[in-house]
Amino acid sequence: MKLMLGILPFILALLAYMIASDMRLAENAGDKLLPSFSSIGEAIQRFAFEPSKRTGEILLWVDTASSLSRLAMGVGVSAVIGFFVGVACGVVPYVRANLSPFVRVLSMVPPIALLPILFIVFGLGEVSKVVLIVLGIAPFIARDVQQRVEELPHEQMIKAQTLGASTWQIIIRVVIPQVMPRLLNAVRLSLGPAWLFLIAAEAIASTDGLGYRIFLVRRYLDMETILPYVVWITLLAYLMDLGLKKTIRVAFPWFEGKRDDA
Structure with a gap:
């Protein structure tokens, strides 16, 4: 029953699309806004299973890999950056006083606005695209990890210090084991923005990639290609989110139970 309730909205969305597509195509057989399922199927066959006539590559898989x-x-x-910065800011007061305000301000900067600067500084290659993602989500991850560290019971730190633990021992034995699931959860929450920044960078300056392909064919109003690509990106993002969720549940079962109790 739960599965059916979860699937129902998708079925209704497909039915709504099919009805709207049939209505538009009945008025104009050449309408490109809402192509029929058969046209979409032919497009999928072309770019997902047939080699490109120009490059000899199967476009969907090349774009996906890139x-x-x-x-x-x-x-x-x-x-990695968010983890180390977040732990340092959460554990060491001197680092928190110096670095935390900078991370907080950096998290408020719209990364897309920095894209022209990144292209000028790093060029149009892979580095600028990766840096855009890092600038977009690393500050969020760092702040989330820092918050988790600061929420740890202070008594744990006191007991560890009483037993002679150094700062490094406290970080390794007390902080990191409790912060790791929060780090993975923060990565889960940042996947959506990460995809957004990636698609934006690929749309502006790239020769391959899912975002590049979508913006390449938009000039021809090729919705038969755009819609499957959007669905494919959504499926990839969902599978990544599901994989991280399962990892947290298996590796840190206590974390899910603690969240439910909260």
């Missing part, structure tokens, strides 16, 4: 590699690098670097 986008996922950029996204993985950007999210990975952001997670």
